[in-house]
Amino acid sequence: MAQYTRVSGSVGLITLQSPPVNALSAAVRQGIVDLMQRALSEPEVKSVVICGQNGIFCGGADIKEFGGQMSGPPLIPMIHAIEAASKPVVAAIEGIALGGGLELALGCHYRIAHSKARVGLPEVTLGLLPGAGGSQRLPRLIGVPAALDLITTGRHVTAAEALKFGLVDQITDHNTVNVAVKFAQRVADQPLDARRISTHPCLCPSDVAVLFEEVMQRVRRTARGAIAPIACVQAVRAAATLPYNQGMERERELMATLFTSGQARALQYFFFAQRAVGRWSMPSGARWDTSKPRPVHKAAVIGLGTMGRGITVALAQAGFSVVAVETQEKQLMEAKQAISGMLERGAKRRGVAPALDKINYGRNIQSVADVDLVIEAVFEDMALKKKVFQQLSAVCKPSTFLCSNTSGLDIDQLACQTRNPELVVGMHFFAPAHVMKLLEVVYGPKSSPLAVATAMQLGKKIGKVSVAVGNCRGFVGNRMLKPYLEQALFLLEEGATPEFVDQVLEEFGFAMGVFRMSDLSGLDVGWKVRLADGLAMPDPTMGQPTRLRQGRRYSPLGDLLCEQGRFGQKTGRGWYQYDKPGSQVAKPDPWLHSFLDEYRARHALVAHRIDHQEVLERCLYSMINEGFRILEDGIAAGPEDIDVIYVFGYSWPRHRGGPMFYAATVGLNKVLERLEHYYQAHPDVPSLQPCHLLRKLVASGSPPIQKWREVIKKVRSQL
Numbered sequence: 001m002a003q004y005t006r007v008s009g010s011v012g013l014i015t016l017q018s019p020p021v022n023a024l025s026a027a028v029r030q031g032i033v034d035l036m037q038r039a040l041s042e043p044e045v046k047s048v049v050i051c052g053q054n055g056i057f058c059g060g061a062d063i064k065e066f067g068g069q070m071s072g073p074p075l076i077p078m079i080h081a082i083e084a085a086s087k088p089v090v091a092a093i094e095g096i097a098l099g100g101g102l103e104l105a106l107g108c109h110y111r112i113a114h115s116k117a118r119v120g121l122p123e124v125t126l127g128l129l130p131g132a133g134g135s136q137r138l139p140r141l142i143g144v145p146a147a148l149d150l151i152t153t154g155r156h157v158t159a160a161e162a163l164k165f166g167l168v169d170q171i172t173d174h175n176t177v178n179v180a181v182k183f184a185q186r187v188a189d190q191p192l193d194a195r196r197i198s199t200h201p202c203l204c205p206s207d208v209a210v211l212f213e214e215v216m217q218r219v220r221r222t223a224r225g226a227i228a229p230i231a232c233v234q235a236v237r238a239a240a241t242l243p244y245n246q247g248m249e250r251e252r253e254l255m256a257t258l259f260t261s262g263q264a265r266a267l268q269y270f271f272f273a274q275r276a277v278g279r280w281s282m283p284s285g286a287r288w289d290t291s292k293p294r295p296v297h298k299a300a301v302i303g304l305g306t307m308g309r310g311i312t313v314a315l316a317q318a319g320f321s322v323v324a325v326e327t328q329e330k331q332l333m334e335a336k337q338a339i340s341g342m343l344e345r346g347a348k349r350r351g352v353a354p355a356l357d358k359i360n361y362g363r364n365i366q367s368v369a370d371v372d373l374v375i376e377a378v379f380e381d382m383a384l385k386k387k388v389f390q391q392l393s394a395v396c397k398p399s400t401f402l403c404s405n406t407s408g409l410d411i412d413q414l415a416c417q418t419r420n421p422e423l424v425v426g427m428h429f430f431a432p433a434h435v436m437k438l439l440e441v442v443y444g445p446k447s448s449p450l451a452v453a454t455a456m457q458l459g460k461k462i463g464k465v466s467v468a469v470g471n472c473r474g475f476v477g478n479r480m481l482k483p484y485l486e487q488a489l490f491l492l493e494e495g496a497t498p499e500f501v502d503q504v505l506e507e508f509g510f511a512m513g514v515f516r517m518s519d520l521s522g523l524d525v526g527w528k529v530r531l532a533d534g535l536a537m538p539d540p541t542m543g544q545p546t547r548l549r550q551g552r553r554y555s556p557l558g559d560l561l562c563e564q565g566r567f568g569q570k571t572g573r574g575w576y577q578y579d580k581p582g583s584q585v586a587k588p589d590p591w592l593h594s595f596l597d598e599y600r601a602r603h604a605l606v607a608h609r610i611d612h613q614e615v616l617e618r619c620l621y622s623m624i625n626e627g628f629r630i631l632e633d634g635i636a637a638g639p640e641d642i643d644v645i646y647v648f649g650y651s652w653p654r655h656r657g658g659p660m661f662y663a664a665t666v667g668l669n670k671v672l673e674r675l676e677h678y679y680q681a682h683p684d685v686p687s688l689q690p691c692h693l694l695r696k697l698v699a700s701g702s703p704p705i706q707k708w709r710e711v712i713k714k715v716r717s718q719l
């Protein structure tokens, strides 16, 4: 909807009204068309101002409409009509002007922005391009290099930056609508021809062809298979090389391809998934909207290894007072230096003062007595963590929340060490903890909604996307990683190479294949866990064959590499070889290939040709199957939680929506059929056995992902 008022006698004011962000829904577009006609037909009205209600100009096209039948007046002719208007039209930009919202403003003859406003063309993040003339008008207004930057990255810019680009005509600290109305009165009788951006030539730097080539190469390198960034470059190239009308035609063609592509659907699903995870719920019925968090002013981090350092930086940068505790003197000194360096580099990048004074360091756990929340980040060892939790429970005030950064150990066992188990939750950060966006907030059977709400809010305050999940081995992310890693090892046993498996996964869109990723994280991490679990060293007296554990297939390949001291990048050898320890350039290692040949010979394994399809299906479908088990067990509330975890924590390609969305795209019946096929071939691999929920969903006609929760509810109620 939109509202019309006449102000100061001669200005027609059109206010977009569509909470929460005044998106350009069919009703809003209809309102703009009708009210523009009214303003143009009223003789007293000499100029027009367009603004949005509640201090927000416009968040762009209504993304919810994209999935269905589009109705109402289309955006492109609406914007053309505004640009062609015989009376000056001024956009009064408060809050945000994004996507179609900025394209609307670009159709206006003038743009006035509040100094706190942000503008941008983020369509690329939704798998689209600025398809309402934005790809053709923006380069004509601000030049090709700046337009390429904004359109291919989708980044939001501040009003000050927009003014520098010439994207807005004026910025103000006062009431933007009032300023725009006065401005509109002043320009009421000014000629408009030069203000119609579509008539401007597209000024290009002399080396524009080289620029396009460079940007295209960069975009292809970083897009990991996403098509929208490439189409964005092509659309801007059309603006630079074709007359406006032909450029618009090219924009339309490219937009039509993107709009109907699976990638746009995946990215739009993911946009809403990110927001859905904030509306968390627990099996007890506790929910985000009925559970109040308690404010946290002062926090503590126990253990200043890699994770503890990153968590300390994340907290300090967000303005929290932090007590950082490390009992080893040498480690404490090193950590202090490393944390200060991280804070200084971060502050330099953001143009602010480093938050060094937010941190108090100590060697004694007693120094956390008065904090509101503690995050334990000591070595991943249950006995050690239990001891720390006992100490914390004795030292801290009774109301302190005690959180563990464990990546998969039982939260309940830690809670049992404390006086107030209801205040214990997991806060599983991902390395590097001050950079990675994901935080798994893990509730155990005793965790209170208060503790979950507080950890979720803290996560938000430090800029994380927080997902509440239940307590089980590995939680969501690492639990699903297990079958994925396992399949990758089995594929090596059966004839594949690490390079081939990685190539297939990287072509799919992962930033790194499974073996390169393992080399980066360190092979010793998983090895220590398997040793502690009694998996890594089969006891011959127990009669365990090397490749079997409790009747299930097991691959000791990772253990054998660790026994050779091959821990990955840090030792210069792992699944690949590196020039020197710490180097990141992975090279195929002939030693590893011979080792695999000998291993296969020793175990009478006959290598067979493994193709692209088999690698993808076995690695991804086994992981997806575990995702369905997680939903069935109630560890994740819905598929969105899993997808957000995988995109933000495990570099799953965002344009594929996440593993569960991908399963829906492939077709649940196909996933089921292929799992059945592989399980038949490998009956000693339980992770390939299709789970009950997957079967149930297929039996229910494979409903769209938005309807899965209903089936999940039914399945859980029958358990």
Ligand SMILES: CCCCCCCC/C=C\C=C\CC(=O)SCCNC(=O)CCNC(=O)[C@H](O)C(C)(C)COP(=O)(O)OP(=O)(O)OC[C@H]1O[C@@H](n2cnc3c(N)ncnc32)[C@H](O)[C@@H]1OP(=O)(O)O
Residues within 6 Å of the ligand: 020, 021, 023, 059, 060, 061, 062, 063, 064, 075, 096, 098, 099, 100, 101, 122, 123, 126, 128, 130, 131, 132, 255, 256, 259, 260, 272, 275, 276
């Ligand atoms: C066959 C060929 C066909 C071709 C047809 C072409 C027709 C299309 C032509 C042009 C297309 C233009 C493309 C666009 O404009 S795409 C949209 C571009 N806009 C964006 O990407 C902005 C997205 N939104 C955000 O970035 C943020 O939401 C922001 C606006 C910055 C506000 O952030 P914040 O304050 O943190 O609040 P939330 O993110 O939680 O959002 C609050 C609620 O608002 C909902 N929302 C936000 N934006 C939109 C939108 N554009 N459409 C619909 N809904 C939106 C969001 O989901 C939240 O709702 P809820 O709380 O229910 O989850």
